[in-house]
Amino acid sequence: xxxxxxxxxxxxxxxxxxxxxxxxxxxxxxxxxxxxxxxxxxxxxxxxxxxxxxxxxxxxxxxxxxxxxxxxxxxxxxxxxxxxxxxxxxxxxxxxxxxxxxxxxxxxxxxxxxxxxxxxxxxxxxxxxxxxxxxxxxxxxxxxxxxxxxxxxxxxxxxxxxxxxxxxxxxxxxxxxxxxxxxxxxxxxxxxxxxxxxxxxxxxxxxxxxxxxxxxxxxxxxxxxxxxxxxxxxxxxxxxxxxxxxxxxxxxxxxxxxxxxxxxxxxxxxxxxxxxxxxxxxxxxxxxxxxxxxxxxxxxxxxxxxxxxxxxxxxxxxxxxxxxxxxxxxxxxxxxxxxxxxxxxxxxxxxxxxxxxxxxxxxxxxxxxxxxxxxxxxxxxxxxxxxxxxxxxxxx
Numbered sequence: 407x408x409x410x411x412x413x414x415x416x417x418x419x420x421x422x423x424x425x426x427x428x429x430x431x432x433x434x435x436x437x438x439x440x441x442x443x444x445x446x447x448x449x450x451x452x453x454x455x456x457x458x459x460x461x462x463x464x465x466x467x468x469x470x471x472x473x474x475x476x477x478x479x480x481x482x483x484x485x486x487x488x489x490x491x492x493x494x495x496x497x498x499x500x501x502x503x504x505x506x507x508x509x510x511x512x513x514x515x516x517x518x519x520x521x522x523x524x525x526x527x528x529x530x531x532x533x534x535x536x537x538x539x540x541x542x543x544x545x546x547x548x549x550x551x552x553x554x555x556x557x558x559x560x561x562x563x564x565x566x567x568x569x570x571x572x573x574x575x576x577x578x579x580x581x582x583x584x585x586x587x588x589x590x591x592x593x594x595x596x597x598x599x600x601x602x603x604x605x606x607x608x609x610x611x612x613x614x615x616x617x618x619x620x621x622x623x624x625x626x627x628x629x630x631x632x633x634x635x636x637x638x639x640x641x642x643x644x645x646x647x648x649x650x651x652x653x654x655x656x657x658x659x660x661x662x663x664x665x666x667x668x669x670x671x672x673x674x675x676x677x678x679x680x681x682x683x684x685x686x687x688x689x690x691x692x693x694x695x696x697x698x699x700x701x702x703x704x705x706x707x708x709x710x711x712x713x714x715x716x717x718x719x720x721x722x723x724x725x726x727x728x729x730x731x732x733x734x735x736x737x738x739x740x741x742x743x744x745x746x747x748x749x750x751x752x753x754x755x756x757x758x759x760x761x762x763x764x765x766x767x768x769x770x771x772x773x774x775x776x777x778x779x780x781x782x783x784x785x786x787x788x789x790x791x792x793x794x795x796x797x798x799x800x801x802x
Contacts, residue, residue: 411436413450430454444471458485460496492516504530538567553595554581586610589618603632626650 408418414431418424427436430443430452439445439452442465446453457465457473461484467473473484478499480488487499489510502511504518507530511518521530524537524544533544536556547558549569553576558567572581575588575595584595587606598604598613600620606612609622623632626639626648635641635648642649 409435411450414438414452441466444469456483458483460498461485461494487513540567548580550581584615587612589613589615591618600632601627603627 408420408423408425410418410425411427411431414433414436415425415427417426419426425434425436427433427440430440432438432440442455442457443452444455444467445451453471455465455467455471455473457467458479459465461475461479461481462473463476464474472482475481475484475488476498478488478491478501479494480486485494487494490502491499492502492511492513493500493516494513499513500516502508502516502518504511504521505525507521507523507525508518510520517528518530521527524534524546526532526534533539536547536549537544538547538558538560539545540560547556547567547569549556549558553573554569555571555573557570559570560567566579568579569581572578572585575585575597577583577585584590587598588595589598590596596618598618598620600612600623603623603625604612604620605622605624608624611621613620619630620632623629626636628634628636638651639648640651641647
């Protein structure tokens with residue numbers, strides 16, 4: 407008897423007694439599995455191994471149906487690249503090119519997956535944004551995202567990174583300094599507040615880098631933020647420019663306080679406002695004045711223009727009187743000087759002659775020839791004056 411497997415054989419050769427095995431079965435009685443097959447569940451049916459000719463080392467598989475795979479190939483039938491390999495082809499799988507920063511890549515394209523050590527890119531060849539490649543791999547950039555884009559780079563020949571781009575108001579290799587026109591306010595660079603009254607071409611810093619005080623206020627301005635006008639200047643009608651104050655002939659503005667009748671709240675106003683905007687009639691309209699208040703009524707009846715004229719007239723009169731007094735004193739002193747310095751003569755009458763003598767500070771040798779106009783008078787060489795009359799001769 408052939409005694410062939412009812413599952414694995416198709417019959418028996420009665421002459422030789424050899425069982426005729428079906429595909430995948432082998433053995434005298436077709437009870438075993440042929441090469442490339444493995445027993446299925448229950449152990450009676452043989453199933454094909456199905457090993458990939460590209461990924462398996464042979465077409466044979468073990469009893470569980472797992473094929474023997476090549477290096478870089480995995481799965482039950484050796485038809486898929488294992489982790490760290492990609493591009494399954496007719497020969498084998500290629501290893502992933504991830505620069506030792508990843509253990510896996512896309513099995514079709516080879517793009518690295520889950521790059522480590524702050525790297526990125528198809529092959530983990532780049533540093534992530536905000537990192538730079540240093541001697542110890544990718545290191546974080548010393549760039550604050552508040553002051554810069556947060557990215558940096560190292561130029562050829564340098565060992566220290568520099569930030570790619572600083573934000574407005576910051577400067578320096580690491581964007582850790584305030585730019586011109588900004589100042590440091592609690593580690594934040596804030597724009598200088600100078601109200602447009604500083605010229606950057608003349609004062610590049612615009613303000614003090616630590617305090618924010620404006621430098622070189624222009625257009626007659628002053629103050630911490632150039633918000634004030636210099637002494638002698640005031641804001642124009644639009645409140646934008648500082649213009650020189652115009653001198654006024656009137657008195658300095660003085661605060662007055664007046665109370666309207668039957669009211670308890672006093673109203674304050676300055677003489678400058680009264681002088682420019684309020685007339686006596688307007689004052690009487692705004693502040694009713696009783697007939698018993700003589701001082702307030704007189705103040706309202708006289709306009710401030712007339713008051714200014716009166717004050718100016720009094721000043722002129724006082725100046726004229728002072729000038730007259732000074733002139734009188736000067737004339738008196740001149741008169742006294744002339745009186746003291748005038749020449750004088752002393753005449754001494756004796757029995758036989760008349761003696762003359764003179765004294766003057768500025769005329770030490772006075773000429774006495776003109777004292778007497780009589781033709782008979784002569785001056786002797788010795789300085790004596792001789793008087794000659796028809797009857798007598800006098801010798802001086």
